[in-house]
Amino acid sequence: MDQWRLESASFREAFDLIKQSWTGEAVDTPGELRTKVGQYEDLIRTVTDSGGYGNLVLADCLRRLSLGLLGRYVTAYPLEYPAVAEILEANRVRLLDCPAVGDMLTEELKVAQPSAGWHLSESQKELELIFIAGGSSLHEAGLGILVSWPGPSTLIAKRNVTGLLARMMATESIERMVLAGLLEFLKQGGTIADLGSFERIMAKEKSRFRFAPLGASDATIRAPYIAALLKAYQPWEGKAMPFSALVGQ
Numbered sequence: 304m305d306q307w308r309l310e311s312a313s314f315r316e317a318f319d320l321i322k323q324s325w326t327g328e329a330v331d332t333p334g335e336l337r338t339k340v341g342q343y344e345d346l347i348r349t350v351t352d353s354g355g356y357g358n359l360v361l362a363d364c365l366r367r368l369s370l371g372l373l374g375r376y377v378t379a380y381p382l383e384y385p386a387v388a389e390i391l392e393a394n395r396v397r398l399l400d401c402p403a404v405g406d407m408l409t410e411e412l413k414v415a416q417p418s419a420g421w422h423l424s425e426s427q428k429e430l431e432l433i434f435i436a437g438g439s440s441l442h443e444a445g446l447g448i449l450v451s452w453p454g455p456s457t458l459i460a461k462r463n464v465t466g467l468l469a470r471m472m473a474t475e476s477i478e479r480m481v482l483a484g485l486l487e488f489l490k491q492g493g494t495i496a497d498l499g500s501f502e503r504i505m506a507k508e509k510s511r512f513r514f515a516p517l518g519a520s521d522a523t524i525r526a527p528y529i530a531a532l533l534k535a536y537q538p539w540e541g542k543a544m545p546f547s548a549l550v551g552q
Contacts, residue, residue: 307462314357314459321364322550327543329375333386336376340390343369347396354403356411356467360458362398363471364550370474371536371549374482377489378536384489391483399423399475399516404468411464412436423468424475425515430468437465454551476514481532484512484524495533501526 330336347365350358377387398404405421408414414436423429452470453463484505489495493504505524512524535548 310357311459314360315456317361318364318455318459321361321368322546325368325546327539327545329379329539329541329544330372333383336372336386337390340369340372343372344393344395347398351396351398351401351403354406356407356462356464357459359398359403359407359471360455360467362396362403363467363474364455366398366474366478367549368546370478370482371544374477374532375536375539375544377482377486378495378533379540381489381495384486388483388486388490391478391486397424397475398471404471407464408433411462423472423516424479427515430472430516433468434465437468439465456552472516476517477532480512480514480517480522480524481528484509485529485532487512488529498526498530501529 330339343365347362347369350362350365373387373391377384400421400423404423405416408421409416412433414433417429421429423433452473453466457463458467458470487508488501488505491504491508493500502525509524513522515522536544539548
């Protein structure tokens, strides 16, 4: 723990630099969106390649900013959904399944990696084993995409592997289920103004947007998840969106 107090100062400094670089201004063109999202994704690749608990805290922050740019853009320009989908489907680091997470679990929780590797984004069972090893459970963590997980400042101040993992799961559920589901809804002819048609339009498609860690009852995209996403972005139309609204403190 004393060693972490020394190490954490550098991660606090890096977190502050990320925060200072965030302008919160809306992106107005697909080209600008691609450039800005690409910058964050390049940083994510760099810090996950370096590995370690602190770098994964930073990676989660960066991914939330990346998703914030994409979500805000498609909310403002829903007809531009193909450009957002193209960026979202590009070669991106899948945080939950990246080698850095597996290495952290082995180092921090002494959990042996399965012979076939971890598949945390697809296996609730694997996650349950990890939470038990960390002294809790998925049930105790209250896993859900609308729950507020420990913020980055808290995670940097005190190592909390399961808290970080829960936060990363929430982040990835937004990417792989909610935002991806919204893009498919728009592709199928849905509109943001008529979410009441979501279940009808997505009846044959929604099973494609499952996120197993959420459990059987919440794993599939639903209209309330889309509504919550829109609620997060729409109030900031024409305004600078605060860093804390996407990342927390």
